Amino acid sequence: MGACALGSVQCAYAQSSVTLYGIVDGSLLYTSKTLNAATGQSAGHQYSFTDSGLSGSRFGMRGTEDLGGNTRAIFEIESGISVANGSLNNSNGNEFGRQAWVGVDGGFGTIKAGLQFSPFFLAVYDFDPRQMSYFGSGLVTYLNNVYVTGLFNPNAVSYTSPEIAGLQASAMMALGGTAGDFQAGRQYSASLRYHLGSLTVDAALYSGNAGGSAASIAIPSVVEFNGRALGASYTFNNLIVKASYVQYKVAGSFNDRVYSGGASYHITPALNIDAGVYVTRDANSSSNNSILASTGLEYSLSKATAMYGQVGFVTNHGAMHTGISVNNALNEATGTTAGVNVGIRHMF
Template sequence: MGACALGAAHSAHAQSSVTLYGIVDASLLYTNKTLNTTTGQSTGHQYSFTDSGMSGSRFGMRGAEDFGGGMRAIFQLESGFSVANGAFGNSNDNLFGRLAYVGVESRFGTVKAGLQFSPFFLAVYDVDPRDMSYFGSGLVTYLNNVFVTGLFNPNGISYTSPEIAGLQASALLALGGAAGDFQAGRQYSASLRYHLGPLTVDAALYSGNAGGSAASIPVPSVVEFNGRALGASYAFSDLTLKASYVQYKVAGSFNSRVFSGGASYRITPALNVDAGVWVTRDGNDSSNNSVLASTGVTYALSKATITYAQVGFVTNHGAMHNGLSVNNALNLPTGTTAGANVGVRHTF
């Protein structure tokens, strides 16, 4: 009876909330070349309806329960989908293939357990000149090198500290899930962020092994690689400048070193323009290199809906086949390929 009464009192005082949210994004894409995966050459130009031309289409829910004393339980479930055909997409192709975690927040920091983004990916995102657009951004170079490894991390346990004197640290360990072999599929990542007024500096690392249970999901996230990242951003009122260096050292493949820089400028509250350049060099073979450059403009029709246009080009040499768009043009042939897309994005 006492236990029941105690439980009732807890329910009466705890405050909880659940929020449903999502993004629906669609565009028309043109590239003057496409990749023939057999020959490595072009099979001609393309016009296509493209899911997620700027941001990945998704829906999800997040919730929290306040325990008092600055502590609360949190959870988030997020599913990616393709607006082109309604199938799973922009994730690891599971139901909640983008995020699925539970955690606790307090004044001592945040602990999460489950499928989540790595500190390495979040640091790269933070200093990308075009905020990881699905067309012409650091997200394209990220996926070209390691696909979704480090982006969607199954079996993850993470800790993020509070910000102290401008410093904030994060660490993640993702267990491989293979009985008898702790190293199979094991992934770990850490980052350190310094924030002082308009200045932000990010440093991060990642180490991932092949194998483990994550190798059996529809889109595996266990590319064996070591990653390093260092970048900074500085905001001058409506102008933001960003620059970074990211290394993707992939076992048995490229040792890609990506240098990027760019800017974003808010012309009016509704109109924004940005641009960036990403130069990739293979540390194992200098003949493998790539240059990606792009620019984009967005116009807010309302608080929830924007229209956008993006143009860019990528030049590949040697064995590199970097692309322009996450969907429909992730890999492109040698030589120079130009492309553009126009679309609309609605958030709810």
């Protein structure tokens, strides 16, 4: 530094930037039933304030540094929070439990190392007709099946290729971190996407083992399961239509298959409506099944602030307890439960 100041050597500094960002989302929730965990039946209706009715409340930082040759160093750290009480939420329970990774990006693709989303989860996210709303969407069925496993993956290294002739591949390996036992907590995932004009098709898989160092974090992400996903979307001007099939096969337990479809439509640049239907069936027992259906209306007051309303219902049969809301109603009672959610979201 002193040599630079004295001018005895030539010094150059790479261009870099750091961005602070976040979402603050709060809402009111009504459900006609709540689950009594002991009986599987209803414990009565509820009115509640709910953190993150549409999008998960969070804050984070992302940064880049130009390394030259069309290559950048990149990083991102992200924490989930609750606007209900200021605590950690919408993550694995750690301070930066949503994302905490560093990597490099260039013409060769993107390499990341650290806590990150799996290619399997990102594929499920992309083909959800309700954009993974925290109310009545594919995020509810995902968390209801395997909770945060595959969503927040610690100890992970991933590679995503550039898009070539419409094809883009992604792969991730998460190490369990247990000395002498490579398989404990080991997780891997991959996806292959094809994009042609308005059509996008994606296939993804996930395989995870129990145990490992991830079992000791605040909210463990080590449910032992195999996942498979296949989805497609097509854009018609302001209308986007999506459909997908997702399998959650949990070791020694259920083998749920979720079939979903729906659409979103921008009525005006400020007003958007979407709707989705999610049918879940347990391949191990046909008596276990559910239907979740919901719709939402979002109105943008500005580029950063939006108000929204959502309504939906879920019907559970057998041992199925699909919920209707990620927060406050992730698991629901046998029979039919109706729900309504209204709130406001601000992004910065």
